[in-house]
Amino acid sequence: MSVDTTVRSAHEAFLTARQVSLQTRAKWVEGVGDALEARREDLVTVAQGDTNLPEARLNTELTRTVFQLKLLAEETRQGEFLDATIDHADENWGMGPRPDIRRINVPLGVVGVFGASNFPFAFSVAGGDTASALAAGCSVVHKIHGGHKELGALTAEVVASALREAGAPEGLFGAITGRQAGIELVEHPLVKAVGFTGSVSGGRALFDRAVSRPEPIPFYGELGSINPVVVTEGAWKNRPEEIIEGFIGSMTMGIGQFCTKPGLLFLPTDAAEAAQQLLTEKLAGVDLPGKMLNERICEGFIEAREHVSQLPGVQTISEGSTGNPPSPSVYFARAEALTEQSEVLHTEMFGPAAVVISYTNQRQLTDVVGRLQGQLTGTVHCEDDEDITAISQSLQQRCGRLIRNGWPTGVTVSYAQNHGGPYPATTASNTTSVGTAAIRRFLRPVAYQGFTEDELPEALKEDNPLKLRRRVDGEWTR
Secondary structure (H helix, E strand, O other), X not given: OOHHHHHHHHHHHHHHHOOOOHHHHHHHHHHHHHHHHHOHHHHHHHHHHHOOOOHHHHHHHHHHHHHHHHHHHHHHHHOHHHOOEEEOOEOOOOOOOEOOEEEEEEEOOEEEEEOOOOOOOXXXXXXXXXXXXXXXXXXXXXXXXXXXXXHHHXXXXXXXXXXXXXXXXXXXXXXXXXXXXXXHHHHOOOEEEEXXXXXXXXXXXXXXXXXXXXXXXXXXXXXXXXXXXXXXXXXXXXXXXXXXXXXXXXXXXHHHOOOOOOOEEEEEXXXXXXXXXXXXXXXXXXXXXXXXXXXXXXXXXXXXXXXXXXXXXXXXXXXXXOOOOOOOEEEEEEHHHOOOOOHHHOOOOOOOXXXXXXXXXXXXXXXXXXXXXXEEEEEEEOOOOOOOHXXXXXXXXXXXXXXXXXXXXXXXOOOOOOOOOOOOOEOOOOOOOOOHHHHHHHEEEEEEEOOOHHHOOHHHOOOOOOOXXXXXXXXXXX
């Protein structure tokens, strides 16, 4: 089936689906989760053949994917993302008589979704973008990632079948393959938004196409992040070994193929020598299981690692091997040697490698952190009696999630979660791609002025038949 046919089918399905109740929509989303669980064994087996990921990791990721669908289904039933707001007519309104105005969020339409290479379930065919778009009331056309084609095709079959059995209109979910098909998807006039997880170069190319269309559309891309970790003097003094072990564990988790992998570790200058010795000792005992996702990713990592190792002012602490998996690599630089344009502050190594940067004082630390580009996460390891206000504020300007005395790898799916950040972490820093708030990306507000009760959407009717939490004349009510 061509891209045009698939998108047109998705559009027709959307026109039908947007009229169903929240309860019905929730059952569709929940049905997808149930179907994935029922086919767990088949899906994991195919995933093992398509990727180098171990069975335990794939099962955990599939569990996360099912949970995500169930959580978003429950959020759909609640309907708070509709943001139903009512202003009754008021002759005495402060700026003159006010008409009856009622606002609600409505789904955008067809959403194009591009899956990630490193998460074949959770950020792929039935992953967060697909789940949140369906929960919003949109239809989805998914471009299957070339790194796991067979799994993508099977998952797409499971999703489409589950929606069909749940009573959803045919075409509500569709899948396509191939680079050219992906370009056509972004440029199709019936596609109203795109969700993307991938590289900076690939994402930026598609983003440019999305915003240069005759009708520009939102492009929610997650592109790249180095995820800085700052260690204060007090934290290093009290728990140096714990910090180094935690850093190595987070940096090498999943062979470093997580978007939240810590790639920069800032340490006080006095800690530099001891840290290098600890890193050398601890890294010697690290044995990475399995292989990287595929050979292309492994080759790209080794090239990036080689590039960083040759940058001005960079020294090698642990060189790392060139096998698959490559053994961990750690490099060292001094903050005073880094300029605004220093590539070491902006180069992502997608794999088990990182750079340790020493700083002499708080001003120098905040200055260097201020040169970083947008990040998904920023971490501070500190003691309770230390003032971290300055560094936290500096990280806040560049990061979508701040972590205190923890590690950034591991992104739970929850209500308060934020997985985003300024460019190039994402192309839309005011949104999240993980958690219940992700639904709002695929909605837009519409206000109804002067409509009769019978003409209004259910969510805006006077007697609140959906039992929603609404803002009425400025007051929150249920």
